[in-house]
Amino acid sequence: MTSARPIYRANVLVIGAGFAGIRVCQGLRHVGVNVALVDRNNYHVFQPLLYQVATAALSPADIAFPIRRIFRRHKNIECVLANVDKIDLVRKCVCANEQEIDFDYLVIAAGATHSYFGQDQWGPMAPGLKTIDDAIAIRRRILLAYEEAENEMDEESRKAKLTFVVVGGGPTGVELAGSLRQIAVEEISKDYHNIDTKTARVILIDANERVLKSFHPKLSARAEKDLKKLGVEVLLNGRVTHIDENGVKIGDMRVEANNVFWAAGVSAAPIARTLGVELDRAGRVKVNPDLSIPGHPNVFVAGDLASVIDPRTNEPVPGLAPAAMQMGVHVAKIIRQEIQSGVRPEHRIPFKYFDKGTMATIGTTRAIADIWGWKFTGFIAWLMWSLVHVMFLVSFRSKLLVMLNWVFTYMFHSSGARLITGEFKPRIRRFRDVTPRQSADPAA
Amino acid sequence: MTSARPIYRANVLVIGAGFAGIRVCQGLRHVGVNVALVDRNNYHVFQPLLYQVATAALSPADIAFPIRRIFRRHKNIECVLANVDKIDLVRKCVCANEQEIDFDYLVIAAGATHSYFGQDQWGPMAPGLKTIDDAIAIRRRILLAYEEAENEMDEESRKAKLTFVVVGGGPTGVELAGSLRQIAVEEISKDYHNIDTKTARVILIDANERVLKSFHPKLSARAEKDLKKLGVEVLLNGRVTHIDENGVKIGDMRVEANNVFWAAGVSAAPIARTLGVELDRAGRVKVNPDLSIPGHPNVFVAGDLASVIDPRTNEPVPGLAPAAMQMGVHVAKIIRQEIQSGVRPEHRIPFKYFDKGTMATIGTTRAIADIWGWKFTGFIAWLMWSLVHVMFLVSFRSKLLVMLNWVFTYMFHSSGARLITGEFKPRIRRFRDVTPRQSADPAA
Secondary structure, eight states: OOOOSSSSEEEEEEOOOOOOHHHHHHTTTTTTSOEEEEEESSSSEEEGGGHHHTTTOOOOOHHHEHHHHHHHTTTEEEEEEEEEEEEEEETTTTEETTEEEEEEEEEEOOEEEOOOOOGGGGGTTTTSSSSSSHHHHHHHHHHHHHHHHHHHHHHHHHHHHTTTEEESSSSHHHHHHHHHHHHIIIITTTOOOOOOOOOOOOEEEESSSSTTTTTTTTHHHHHHHHHHHEEEEEETTOOOOOOOOEEEETTTTEOSSSSEEEEEEEEGGGGGGSSSBOOOSSSOOOOTTTTTTTTTTEEEOGGGEOOOOOOTOOBBSSSSSOOOOHHHHHHHHHHHHHHSOOOOOGGGOOOOOOOEEEEEEEEEEEEEETTTTTEHHHHHHHHHHHHHHHHHHHSEEEEEHHHHHHHHIIIIIOSOOOOSSOOOOOOOOOOOOOOOOSSTTTOO | OOOOOOOOOEEEEEOSSSHHHHHHHHTTSSSSSSSEEEEEEEEOOGGGGHHHHHHSSSHHHHHHHHHHHHHOOOOEEEEEEEEEEEETTTTTTTEETEEEEEEEEEEOOOEEEOOOOOOOGGGTTSSSSSHHHHHHHHHHHHHHHHHHHTTOOOOOHHHTTTTEEEOOHHHHHHHHHHHHHHIIISSTTTOOOSSSSGEEEEEEEEEESSSOOOOOHHHHHHHHHHHHHHHEEETTTTOEEEEETTTEETTTTTEEEEEEESEEEEEEGGGGSOOSSBBBBTTTTTTTTSSSTEEEEEEEEGGEEEEEEEEOOOOOOOSSSHHHHHHHHHHHHHHHHHHSSOOOOOOOOOOOOOOOEEEEEEEETTEEETTTTTEEEHHHHHHHHHHHHHHHHHSHHHHHHHHHHHHHIHOOOOOOOOOOSSSOOOOOOOOOOOOOOOOTTTTT
């Protein structure tokens, strides 16, 4: 069969190779169906460690794995590198790279992006952290800030260059802020001879009355204490009202800062808007208890894009990696049962989120963890955090390399990947005026 | 002292943080002079392993080291992240980032770039490999070629996407060609289900009658044999007459290929042309035996930018890493002696190149080496090559990580960094027509 416009046909089409999408495919790898996994990148990212790429502790390849590699032994899983432009639920097809892909089952696991609460003009000034390319851009920005400060003669400008503002006190914001201080204090303080990097200000702004509000108040308080011990200025009940290239306004207070990072709003991937179905306030798809879209039993949403209430707690399922993985497993199971055993859609079981606990790190050797109601803090929590995160990395190679990198970073304060790559133009125009210690002219 | 346009003043100004520039600074770190090291990047690259970044075996951070880190204990060495726009030998100043830097001594170690023999329009179609950003771009191109081929339905187009042409049979060309075949045969062959990556053609074109012409003919012959064993098509006496997006012309023969890489011409950094002094045919600066520029005893050229005849062999000193390092050491010694002991310029000793031997790898476990006239080939040579290269990496961290990466790459055929990063648009428009193995419609 040859047609002028070949159409790819998949039994199961999965959009997004994040934690949810990967789990769906893993659950279907031994089932006799064609699965197409579409992602705009050729790799799966271990998002919980993305902030370590942004802060130069790890290299991108340490936490990103070629998707094809993961499924290389499973010939029924086809990896497609493409941007999904549109999903047509009526015609049961997806438009990707100007081409149509038909499906029997569709799993939308396109995740989330940052949201600037309607202030999209803040985007270029306050980059967020969702992708490897975001992380490389933030890394470039952090490292350039120090380079520029080193050569800045004007006191006020230098201070602004050495001021880092992180908007949003969730796990990403806390981890980013902690690492930013750690870099300034431990890792690069000896590398710059004209500035004292330890004077770098890191300001963490949160709109709530405590950081990490999804955690128990006791753990939030401990995290705040640990952050302050590191030298992070924690600004609570603070609402950002303006961002420009030289600073931010929090309420009426202006802070001069050349480096603003956005870890506040999360909104669903824009593709959800092309579905024509009911979305929640954050743009996520409201799904049935089995994770299918109402009226479309063969279309599921999994991961951060799904808005679903846990039937046991009556709480919304949080946008966390473990929840995404569990949703992926759940969807794969439903599809498997219907295909292999002919289970009918009306007999599907609802998705139940199993909360294994949550964790967040503060700087390099501290963390907080809440595991089945048990609360851990400090170094013990950090050890647990490290073990869990290494354990979930995809390959043995990454496990080993990430651990080794941490040994170097934490024990020898030698961070791994302090490279400014990609396009950049250093705004270093004024060099310091250095009076020679000794005249040395060979022609004299 | 504040002036409207502050001027940075250095006793010794070094341009370029390659092998030569780094050695100059290392030789001056305990001398009481201000040294300014200017580079457009914040890192020093271990160039001999750059091809391994381009072929996804290593991450950029494995072979690139922050310059500041190298000199963090030496407060007399100032690292300046800047582009050098112009060198004014008469006024004794350098213009970098629109700012002037004065000097007593100047060391120009700006290295080389690729030259397209006057065919600069070939640049975008046939990228060369000199920087980390080049390596990332080439990596992107190689990985995208396979992604596109996997989804290409037209036989001829698919063949063109799976054809890699490397122009230039020097060490870089040979290493790149060998690695390209290795990837196709060993590392990714299982990852693509619709194409047989082992059918990928790698064509190495050289204008001479043998590859690696700087080596002994016996070693060239062995390298050619090893390349052919790997499946590389070696095309000797071949002159590229045309390159476009879809292929190259070698003499009158056209080869359809979507991936052409340039490892042929090397030309001096363009900054040399602003000097107004005598250059050789490749644009390198003809220097005195002491490496200073004729008529400018306080200005030295070191590394690939210097055109100098070895007084012992009457041969030009080759553009190799060991030669660059030795030149750096030599220049540092002269400056040190004149500053510390008041040795006068007329008593300078000439630079002598000490040839420790040369090596090149072919694929993953073979190499050739010529060490003091002793010739080594095959696995033994490769072991020597590995040891020498790991030994010269700047930090213990890199030594360990590079070795571990090699273990994974060579023993488990799992290359480290197969990421497509940066801006790209996959030209994947036509998906394969996959007939579903089993119909599976839940609504049926």
